[in-house]
Amino acid sequence: xxxxxxxxxxxxxxxxxxxxxxxxxxxxxxxxxxxxxxxxxxxxxxxxxxxxxxxxxxxxxxxxxxxxxxxxxxxxxxxxxxxxxxxxxxxxxxxxxxxxxxxxxxxxxxxxxxxxxxxxxxxxxxxxxxxxxxxxxxxxxxxxxxxxxxxxxxxxxxxxxxxxxxxxxxxxxxxxxxxxxxxxxxxxxxxxxxxxxxxxxxxxxxxxxxxxxxxxxxxxxxxxxxxxxxxxxxxxxxxxxxxxxxxxxxxxxxxxxxxxxxxxxxxxxxxxxxxxxxxxxxxxxxxxxxxxxxxxxxxxxxxxxxxxxxxxxxxxxxxxxxxxxxxxxxxxxxxxxxxxxxxxxxxxxxxxxxxxxxxxxxxxxxxxxxxxxxxxxxxxxxxxxxxxxxxxxxxxxxxxxxxxxxxxxxxxxxxxxxxxxxxxxxxxxxxxxxxxxxxxxxxxxxxxxxxxxxxxxxxxxxxxxxxxxxxxxxxxxxxxxxxxxxxxxxxxxxxxxxxxxxxxxxxxxxxxxxxxxxxxxxxxxxxxxxxxxxxxxxxxxxxxxxxxxxxxxxxxxxxxxxxxxxxxxxxxxxxxxxxxxxxxxxxxxxxxxxxxxxxxxxxxxxxxxxxxxxxxxxxxxxxxxxxxxxxxxxxxxxxxxxxxxxxxxxxxxxxxxxxxxxxxxxxxxxxxxxxxxxxxxxxxxxxxxxxxxxxxxxxxxxxxxxxxxxxxxxxxxxxxxxxxxxxxxxxxxxxxxxxxxxxxxxxxxxxxxxxxxxxxxxxxxxxxxxxxxxxxxxxxxxxxxxxxxxxxxxxxxxxxxxxxxxxxxxxxxxxxxxxxxxxxxxxxxxxxxxxxxxxxxxxxxxxxxxxxxxxxxxxxxxxxxxxxxxxxxxxxxxxxxxxxx
Numbered sequence: 001x002x003x004x005x006x007x008x009x010x011x012x013x014x015x016x017x018x019x020x021x022x023x024x025x026x027x028x029x030x031x032x033x034x035x036x037x038x039x040x041x042x043x044x045x046x047x048x049x050x051x052x053x054x055x056x057x058x059x060x061x062x063x064x065x066x067x068x069x070x071x072x073x074x075x076x077x078x079x080x081x082x083x084x085x086x087x088x089x090x091x092x093x094x095x096x097x098x099x100x101x102x103x104x105x106x107x108x109x110x111x112x113x114x115x116x117x118x119x120x121x122x123x124x125x126x127x128x129x130x131x132x133x134x135x136x137x138x139x140x141x142x143x144x145x146x147x148x149x150x151x152x153x154x155x156x157x158x159x160x161x162x163x164x165x166x167x168x169x170x171x172x173x174x175x176x177x178x179x180x181x182x183x184x185x186x187x188x189x190x191x192x193x194x195x196x197x198x199x200x201x202x203x204x205x206x207x208x209x210x211x212x213x214x215x216x217x218x219x220x221x222x223x224x225x226x227x228x229x230x231x232x233x234x235x236x237x238x239x240x241x242x243x244x245x246x247x248x249x250x251x252x253x254x255x256x257x258x259x260x261x262x263x264x265x266x267x268x269x270x271x272x273x274x275x276x277x278x279x280x281x282x283x284x285x286x287x288x289x290x291x292x293x294x295x296x297x298x299x300x301x302x303x304x305x306x307x308x309x310x311x312x313x314x315x316x317x318x319x320x321x322x323x324x325x326x327x328x329x330x331x332x333x334x335x336x337x338x339x340x341x342x343x344x345x346x347x348x349x350x351x352x353x354x355x356x357x358x359x360x361x362x363x364x365x366x367x368x369x370x371x372x373x374x375x376x377x378x379x380x381x382x383x384x385x386x387x388x389x390x391x392x393x394x395x396x397x398x399x400x401x402x403x404x405x406x407x408x409x410x411x412x413x414x415x416x417x418x419x420x421x422x423x424x425x426x427x428x429x430x431x432x433x434x435x436x437x438x439x440x441x442x443x444x445x446x447x448x449x450x451x452x453x454x455x456x457x458x459x460x461x462x463x464x465x466x467x468x469x470x471x472x473x474x475x476x477x478x479x480x481x482x483x484x485x486x487x488x489x490x491x492x493x494x495x496x497x498x499x500x501x502x503x504x505x506x507x508x509x510x511x512x513x514x515x516x517x518x519x520x521x522x523x524x525x526x527x528x529x530x531x532x533x534x535x536x537x538x539x540x541x542x543x544x545x546x547x548x549x550x551x552x553x554x555x556x557x558x559x560x561x562x563x564x565x566x567x568x569x570x571x572x573x574x575x576x577x578x579x580x581x582x583x584x585x586x587x588x589x590x591x592x593x594x595x596x597x598x599x600x601x602x603x604x605x606x607x608x609x610x611x612x613x614x615x616x617x618x619x620x621x622x623x624x625x626x627x628x629x630x631x632x633x634x635x636x637x638x639x640x641x642x643x644x645x646x647x648x649x650x651x652x653x654x655x656x657x658x659x660x661x662x663x664x665x666x667x668x669x670x671x672x673x674x675x676x677x678x679x680x681x682x683x684x685x686x687x688x689x690x691x692x693x694x695x696x697x698x699x700x701x702x703x704x705x706x707x708x709x710x711x712x713x714x715x716x717x718x719x720x721x722x723x724x725x726x727x728x729x730x731x732x733x734x735x736x737x738x739x740x741x742x743x744x745x746x747x748x749x750x751x752x753x754x755x756x757x758x759x760x761x762x763x764x765x766x767x768x769x770x771x772x773x774x775x776x777x778x779x780x781x782x783x784x785x786x787x788x789x790x791x792x793x794x795x796x797x798x799x800x801x802x803x804x805x806x807x808x809x810x811x812x813x814x815x816x817x818x819x820x821x822x823x824x825x826x827x828x829x830x831x832x833x834x835x836x837x838x839x840x841x842x843x844x845x846x847x848x849x850x851x852x853x854x855x856x857x858x859x860x861x862x863x864x865x866x867x868x869x870x871x872x873x874x875x876x877x878x879x880x881x882x883x884x885x
Contacts, residue, residue, distance in 0.1 A: 205299050461513060488548070491539055519562060645701045647869075665681075667680055813850045827855045831855060
């Protein structure tokens with residue numbers, strides 16, 4: 001050992017010094033008393049004494065020195081061993097070549113000492129580190145100054161670690177720099193924590209940390225400062241109770257009490273900003289440690305916009321995915337390298353909820369996430385990421401994923417990009433599931449489509465309605481103006497459709513309308529628009545006409561096609577139609593006028609006998625105006641009692657005796673004179689004035705007939721028409737009984753006539769009301785029998801006494817075989833049902849003879865008398881009828 005040789009050299013030096021000292025002492029003694037005789041003796045004595053003292057010197061001086069030296073060297077060896085094992089250290093020469101490395105450096109870098117010593121220090125340099133940093137480092141240490149900084153080093157396996165590095169120049173005894181000593185501290189975890197902190201700091205959520213004992217805020221992020229309105233300096237002495245003033249301390253303690261047993265809690269509430277406004281929040285709360293304090297971390301999502309949107313959607317949308325166990329969505333860092341590779345350097349555990357991958361799955365490679373993207377959205381997502389990387393603008397996107405367990409889900413992502421020095425882009429952000437919201441939006445969109453369809457299409461036929469017709473007519477007029485063409489509006493109304501509804505029911509009527517719709521589609525061009533305005537009214541819009549006459553062909557085709565029989569529920573039905581036609585721009589230049597004029601022309605077609613078409617002209621408008629004047633005059637006539645009752649005798653054809661009479665109303669206008677019923681009765685029926693008119697007739701006729709009976713005359717039964725609207729009034733029976741009582745009119749003198757179509761419109765209701773009238777002793781007859789769609793089952797149940805054969809079957813007797821057969825059938829039916837029968841409209845002897853010979857004895861018509869005033873009928877009552885033989 002080197003230190004023992006050094007000890008021997010020290011011993012020899014000490015002996016030599018002792019020998020000199022002893023020799024000098026001997027000389028002094030000689031001088032004093034002459035003890036020694038010669039210098040040889042003195043020398044031998046000195047040598048002898050030195051040899052004798054050597055053991056003592058070794059024991060008490062040399063051995064303790066050797067022992068101490070061994071302890072010092074052992075301590076130095078142990079210190080070097082510890083230093084090498086725990087301190088990341090290295091030495092290098094002036095060129096940066098490594099001359100020494102510690103065990104700790106080998107452990108953290110993955111290299112052995114043999115792989116490092118003799119290599120340049122750049123072997124540890126990570127490519128992420130900028131060259132400028134190392135240029136600054138060399139400039140500093142070459143000047144003799146120490147350098148301190150943070151360096152990202154590369155491991156042998158390609159990984160990395162961060163170190164805080166101190167580099168100190170090494171000098172010789174002449175203060176010349178002979179190399180560089182480096183001492184490092186591993187700060188990799190600190191860097192990672194800083195990155196996570198950056199994610200939290202840039203999160204759009206509000207993040208708060210407050211002390212578990214005092215509840216004072218220890219930290220708030222930028223999102224919190226921005227949304228709550230306070231700065232951290234203002235909030236560091238505040239507590240959660242200050243941003244939720246309605247919450248007491250006791251309530252707050254109770255609120256967070258579950259955290260004693262659970263890892264976290266979540267709930268929704270209201271927070272108050274600095275400006276005293278409130279906003280809705282979702283809160284995730286859990287325990288944590290901050291600054292060596294037990295604390296709580298609160299992650300808060302401002303959901304006020306979401307709540308407002310849900311309110312505006314009439315509560316059709318449900319609250320967005322409300323988290324119960326974790327933070328809303330996942331926090332993450334997404335890194336895109338210049339070479340196109342991507343990874344998630346940081347991702348919270350909740351990334352599994354949105355992507356079904358763990359943070360470890362994607363820490364170095366993001367491919368697992370991309371594998372779970374919906375194949376239809378991949379290109380869109382990649383394009384949006386590239387755009388954000390190019391513009392450095394925030395990335396926000398809604399897209400789908402197709403997960404192994406959950407299937408297709410909708411996600412919403414938000415992040416802020418950051419450009420790194422090595423050219424990489426690092427996004428800091430969060431992502432959450434919005435599937436529930438998207439489903440609600442899809443449901444709302446579907447409902448809107450349904451409502452839009454209902455607003456523009458007829459529910460029964462599926463045809464465009466009036467709203468859509470107006471829109472298409474507007475566009476057609478603009479097109480016609482550009483092309484100098486014409487448009488035809490056809491107003492199609494089904495003839496006698498009401499009788500189908502009244503007799504066979506509305507279900508059959510609906511089937512007829514659907515069948516007519518199908519037939520119309522087959523009759524017109526594909527580009528023509530068929531619409532249903534309501535009831536049995538259809539319109540057809542014909543475009544690109546060169547001449548108005550072009551509409552005649554399609555109109556004739558429609559008339560012919562609709563007249564063909566329809567087989568509906570085993571009923572063979574014949575439905576004709578009346579068509580009115582208006583032409584743009586000949587008849588009008590706005591859509592309302594065109595539809596109105598076509599409607600007017602349709603009424604003209606009905607007046608012309610139905611089953612035909614008519615074009616609009618100005619006379620139709622004048623007639624419509626006259627109708628308005630007529631209605632006003634009719635109301636005035638009812639008020640002023642301008643109506644009189646005429647009577648038409650009903651006669652027994654066998655002996656020509658009077659058996660009764662029918663009361664018929666006439667309008668005695670003060671300026672126009674007597675107005676025939678066909679000019680005002682239809683108007684009275686459509687306007688509802690028929691109820692008042694019927695009651696006027698009832699009052700006058702019953703008063704007159706009662707008087708004739710008092711005078712000893714025998715007028716027979718009084719037949720009065722009873723309108724359906726009269727029958728449907730709630731006071732119909734009350735009014736009838738009141739008139740009977742007022743005039744002392746016996747019920748056996750009265751016969752009320754109802755039309756076949758009136759009865760069948762609401763047969764069950766009619767049966768009940770007519771039965772009540774019959775129970776009073778009043779006779780009932782069915783007028784115009786054979787022109788409607790009576791059901792024999794209902795006819796049998798009706799409390800009627802008489803059938804009245806319509807004049808349509810009488811006028812061509814006896815020459816028309818079909819009318820002969822129908823008349824005979826009605827007479828036979830009445831006999832089988834034990835009903836009386838009367839034929840109206842008899843005008844010739846041949847007609848009278850035919851009906852009497854076939855069993856119908858009662859006759860009404862011009863053959864015996866026209867409707868006459870009461871004075872003329874009174875003459876007949878006194879003198880009898882004029883014979884017509």
